[in-house]
Amino acid sequence: MHVLGIESSCDETGVALVETVDDGLPRLAAHALHSQIAMHQAYGGVVPELASRDHIRRVLPLTEAVFEEAGRRLSDVDVVAYTRGPGLAGALLVGAGVACALGAALDKPVLGVHHLEGHLLSPFLSADPPEFPFVALLVSGGHTQLMRVDGIGRYALLGETIDDAAGEAFDKSAKLMGLPYPGGPWLAKLAEQGDAEAFKLPRPLLHSGNLDFSFAGLKTAVLxxxxxxxxQLEARKPDLAASTQAAIVEVLLKKSLAAIEQTGLDRFVVAGGVGANRVLRQQLDAACARRGVRVHYPELHLCTDNGAMIAMAAAMRLQAGVQAPTGHYAFDVRPRWPLASPPDA
Structure with missing residues (x-):
């Protein structure tokens, strides 16, 4: 079975082809990705209308590139998958519209995929895929969540952010320091030159006794x-960046370890853009190794939004029999969509 995946939830256009053989784990045949970072930098953040227009320009050329790389044809596709939500409504509609049009033209079924489920299952594309059950830390854009994952579609929310997500804390703090968009990677790079103990910044909800997160207060403290x-800000900027990163990482680390202890599981998955952070990976690896817990990550180039994770999530849902594709090509999108909701909600 060949599953074509299209991702267009925000500011990356991603297309990928995943192949499944019998009951084995689906594998990535090819993928292509275009980031809109350069376009949005002039505005200091994502402009939804510009994002949607750029998805329209990019999605078909990227699709052609994927089939050329994979050595496959459109007629080889069995299912067309797309990101149904959450995300920017206009951007989601581009991917959904293209996917359903392709499905109708090819007389093939389509499948709407939850964006966060794509991130959650993206480590299965790596050379060291996890096994169920596991605890997952989803740190993607505007989302920071801890989940217990017992299988495909079997997700229990353990804790989540009550305001800003970790990624927003990185980006907003970086903007306050005058760093370019997107700020998170710039802040992490600058932090390498600074002293993480230079400033005593708050660790919100660190001792709350639950697994929820809050990063809005940290952003205010940075300001x-x-x-x-x-x-003196310019000279002390590396120290402030390092201290900010240390605060975010400590909260993510301590809450993650608490979730592992609470569930008693010995496998841990980190997924989403913040999962690429080097300091977070180092500290999680060390802490989990001391506890005999295996940690799994997506490949670095698949941490951000991409079509491969959408195609993979669709293929795994189909393989597990938890969702069937549809031959109806009317579509809608879900800009707000809790991961625990049923796929047809």
Missing amino acids: TQAKKLGD
């Missing part, structure tokens, strides 16, 4: 500290 520094 306050930046104002205090005044003219």
Whole structure:
């Protein structure tokens, strides 16, 4: 079976082809990705209308590139999958519209996929895929969640952010420091030159006794500290970046370890863009190794939004028999869509 996946939830256009053989784990045949970072940098953030228009321009050329790389033809496709939500409504509609049009033209079924489920299952594309059950830390864009994952479609929410997500804390703090968009990777790079103990920044909800997160207060503390520094900010920026990163990573680390202890599981998955953070990976690897817990990540180039994770999630859902594709080509999208909701909700 060949599953074509299309991702267009925000500012990356991704297309991929995944192949399944018998009951084995689906494998990635080819994928192509275009990032809109350069286009949005002038505005300091994603402009939804521009994002949607750029998806329209990119999706078909990327699809052609995927089939050329895979040595396959459109007629080889068995199912067309697309990101149904959550995400920007206009951007989601581009991917959904193209996917359903392709499905109708090929007389093939289509399948709407949850964006976060794509991230959650993306480590199965790696050279070291996990096994069920496991605890997962989803740190993707505007989402920070801890989940217990017992199988495909069997997800229990353990904790989530009550305001800003970890990725937003990185990006907003970086913007306060005058770093370019997207700020998170710039902040992490600058932090390599700084002292993580230079400033005592808050660790919100670190001792709350539950597995929820909150990062809005940290962003406010960074703003306050930046104002205090005044003219010294430029010279102390590496220290402030390192201290900010240390605060975010400590909260993610401690909450993750608490989730592992609470569930008693010995496998842990990290997925989403923040999962590429080097300091977070180092500290999680070390802490989990001391506890005999295996940690799994997506490949670095698949941490951000991409079509491969959408095609993979669709293939695994079909393989597990938890969802059937549809031959009806009317579509809608779900800009807000809790992961625990049923696929047809």
